[in-house]
Amino acid sequence: MRRLILLAALLFLMHPVALAEDPAEAQLEKAGFSDLEALSESLGGPDVREAARAVLSGELPIGRDLPARALRQLREAVKRALLPALSVLAVPVLVALSLGMVLGADRGPLTLLCRLSAVYGLGRQCAAAMSVARDGMRVAVRIADAAAPVVSAALTLTGRAAAGATLTPLSALCADAVGNALIGWGLPMCGVAAIVAAGGNLSERFRLDRLFRLICRAVTWGMGMMIAAFVGIMALQGRLAATRDGASSQALRQALRGLVPLIGGSVSDSSGALAETAVAVRSAVGASGLLIVLGTAAHPALKLGAHMLSLKLASALLEPVADPGITRIAACYGEIARVLMALYAGSVLLTALLAGAGLGLLGF
Amino acid sequence: MTIQALEEAAKGLFGICVTVAALEQLAGEGGPARAFRALCALAATLCALRMFARLF
Numbered sequence: 402m403r404r405l406i407l408l409a410a411l412l413f414l415m416h417p418v419a420l421a422e423d424p425a426e427a428q429l430e431k432a433g434f435s436d437l438e439a440l441s442e443s444l445g446g447p448d449v450r451e452a453a454r455a456v457l458s459g460e461l462p463i464g465r466d467l468p469a470r471a472l473r474q475l476r477e478a479v480k481r482a483l484l485p486a487l488s489v490l491a492v493p494v495l496v497a498l499s500l501g502m503v504l505g506a507d508r509g510p511l512t513l514l515c516r517l518s519a520v521y522g523l524g525r526q527c528a529a530a531m532s533v534a535r536d537g538m539r540v541a542v543r544i545a546d547a548a549a550p551v552v553s554a555a556l557t558l559t560g561r562a563a564a565g566a567t568l569t570p571l572s573a574l575c576a577d578a579v580g581n582a583l584i585g586w587g588l589p590m591c592g593v594a595a596i597v598a599a600g601g602n603l604s605e606r607f608r609l610d611r612l613f614r615l616i617c618r619a620v621t622w623g624m625g626m627m628i629a630a631f632v633g634i635m636a637l638q639g640r641l642a643a644t645r646d647g648a649s650s651q652a653l654r655q656a657l658r659g660l661v662p663l664i665g666g667s668v669s670d671s672s673g674a675l676a677e678t679a680v681a682v683r684s685a686v687g688a689s690g691l692l693i694v695l696g697t698a699a700h701p702a703l704k705l706g707a708h709m710l711s712l713k714l715a716s717a718l719l720e721p722v723a724d725p726g727i728t729r730i731a732a733c734y735g736e737i738a739r740v741l742m743a744l745y746a747g748s749v750l751l752t753a754l755l756a757g758a759g760l761g762l763l764g765f
Numbered sequence: 766m767t768i769q770a771l772e773e774a775a776k777g778l779f780g781i782c783v784t785v786a787a788l789e790q791l792a793g794e795g796g797p798a799r800a801f802r803a804l805c806a807l808a809a810t811l812c813a814l815r816m817f818a819r820l821f
Contacts, residue, residue, distance in 0.1 A: 510787060510790040510791055512790065513783075513786050513787055513790050516786075517783070585768070586768065589768040589771070589772060590768075590771075592772060592775075593771055593772055593775040593816070596772075596775040596776060596778070596779050597775055597778065597779075599779060599782075600775075600778055600779035600780075600781070600782030600783065601782060603782050603783060603785075603786035604782065604785055604786035604789050605789075606789065607782060607785045607786065607789070607802075607805075607806065607809075609778070609782070609809075609813075612813055
């Protein structure tokens, strides 16, 4: 009889996960990790399977030379972006300079034409930067949509079913926040700021500096409040779900100990050991999600950062020789690039919080 | 719709700015130019007000 009970216990423990050659790999598949891998591949992102294996073996899934590599790439990107910015500004600056030398203070309408030419060139670059930010934000929404079910499944595997269930509405909220607030409101406001910056710097006496600053601040404040609200909601949901999951896990362990005679305690301890593997898998899924977000965000972020730095540099470099209006216009477009960068960083932060929920961010 | 109206108001504001700058360069500081500039400034303020009325 005792042998029969031991045999039954053995069969009970031979869960499909335990039967697999590598339980962690099997659990990764069970969480739908291949979907995350396929998404990363389709977006040209990093090799997340390798990253997951590195996390499972206790290593950091990023190279040690990452800061140096990032700095080198930023330097190259700034060099690439500075050339178009300077070439766009070169003609109006040189024309305005020669007019100043030949005609003195009385330059007539040609100064206005020079400023309008600078506005046209910088406006086109600003539209390109906005398009980079918009595409990047859409990719971030796609990653959030794809990562949420996988992270949710990984959380469920560790007995965090309630936490996993809250991720689906949070993913919808994230998509809504990025789609409606950042893409639908923030980017057009940057466009409005660009128009105001252009118009407000054409004349020396008819300026719109305060309106421009107000629009830029409204965008950054609005985005800040939205991110704070999202983080608050996510932290609250995470805490509440953790409480519910903790209670149900405790109840299950007690039930196993109490209801199954002789082997209840062993089964309960074994389930704890299995849960530890599942926690490692959950961390691997979380780290892989974060890696996809950061890996795919790196290129647009570099582009936007380089665009911002190049405009600020161009404005600073041309100040001694350029017409004051042109310098101010370049500085204003640099400020718009900074706001664009902030909007993009906001969308990446929301997605990273969601995709990295497997790592236990914000109480998950 | 709100954002579209905002963009249109901003474009209107840009038009006023170009007009004022052109006037400043072409007409100088004569009496009619000053009066027209004041009218443009009023129109620009109304345009900015319309932008924010749409926003809130």
